[in-house]
Amino acid sequence: MSALLEARSLTYAYPGGVLALAGLDLSVSRGRKLGILGPNGAGKTTLLLHLNGTLRPASGEIRFDGRTVGYGREALIAWRRRVGLVLQDADDQLFAASVAEDVSFGPLNLGLTDEETRQRVREALAALEIADLADRPTHMLSFGQKKRAAIAGAIAMRPEILLLDEPTAGLDRQGAALLLNELKRLSEAGTTLVFTTHNVDLAWAFADETALFSEGRVIAQGETSDVLSNPSVLAQAQLQPPLLVRLGMVLRDKGLLQGEAGLPRDEAQLLAMVGIGRR
Known part of the structure; x- marks a missing residue:
């Protein structure tokens, strides 16, 4: 690639x-x-x-x-x-x-029209699920909300x-x-x-x-x-190797992993590979 x-x-x-x-x-x-x-x-x-x-x-x-x-x-x-x-x-x-003003800063600097900027702001806030925070002062956001607002500003x-x-x-x-x-x-x-x-x-x-x-x-x-x-x-x-890698290797050595899918990448895969949760 x-x-x-x-x-x-x-x-x-x-x-x-x-x-x-x-x-x-x-x-x-x-x-x-x-x-x-x-x-x-x-x-x-x-x-x-x-x-x-x-x-x-x-x-x-x-x-x-x-x-x-x-x-x-x-x-x-x-x-x-x-x-x-x-x-x-x-x-x-x-x-x-x-929040909305912050997210609009980048698009405006690109020379977009006000309507194009508003559209990008709406899309970015919706993508990060913070549309309800559009008018919230940035200093009143929680830590996680600030993270999402910053990402919204980037993706706008x-x-x-x-x-x-x-x-x-x-x-x-x-x-x-x-x-x-x-x-x-x-x-x-x-x-x-x-x-x-x-x-x-x-x-x-x-x-x-x-x-x-x-x-x-x-x-x-x-x-x-x-x-x-x-x-x-x-x-x-x-x-150190990830926890699921270490667990997977132990289970593989004991012959407890099912299938040939390799090591589990998340908890759901791990449970499926050891046959837990299947009916």
Whole structure:
């Protein structure tokens, strides 16, 4: 599968010489969900800021549809129309007086008419199930509502790729499940998703592909079922296999797994594979 977005040999250091990216390579395939995992300081967030042009590498390049991107004003505007970014802390992204005003900011900057902007705002709020919050002041939202409002602002731009930094961080189990369902719908509608996370169980259940980071480099990238079931590769990124992988391997060794479907990707699959819940 050809790459829609690529990072090639990226290097980047923060002031003081703190190296964040050290010759990093990454490939983002169209229409897929790519999870980026690694310990703190591995360069995950820094990479996302490069993938939408917020940061510019000291060396290396970003390629979109096979072409090297530019950093002039017009090139950046065109780039960010196609690649949206949602930061980990929604307070860093929400600034308007109300949710609807905040979501409308991007479309208005694209030069859309007021009616086109209102339509995009309605669609984005409905997609994230926060239409009832349109007139709510952003500072009066809950943490989970702020996350969804920030994502609504990004998808109102109708990007081809949506980058999300730790999208479920700070959410309770129910809030995380609701958000992931909404992201799944976006994916099914054709949006390519790239997200960072510390949670191997989340990546195992949600990501089509996984990239493992360590010391500013991608040390492995491939199908999630392959990457996250490889203990030796995970150890290099200071991670352990997901719980369902460990359970599945134990059950397989004991001959308790049914069928040839591989390891279970969620709780329902696990129960079905051991024959629980069937009538």
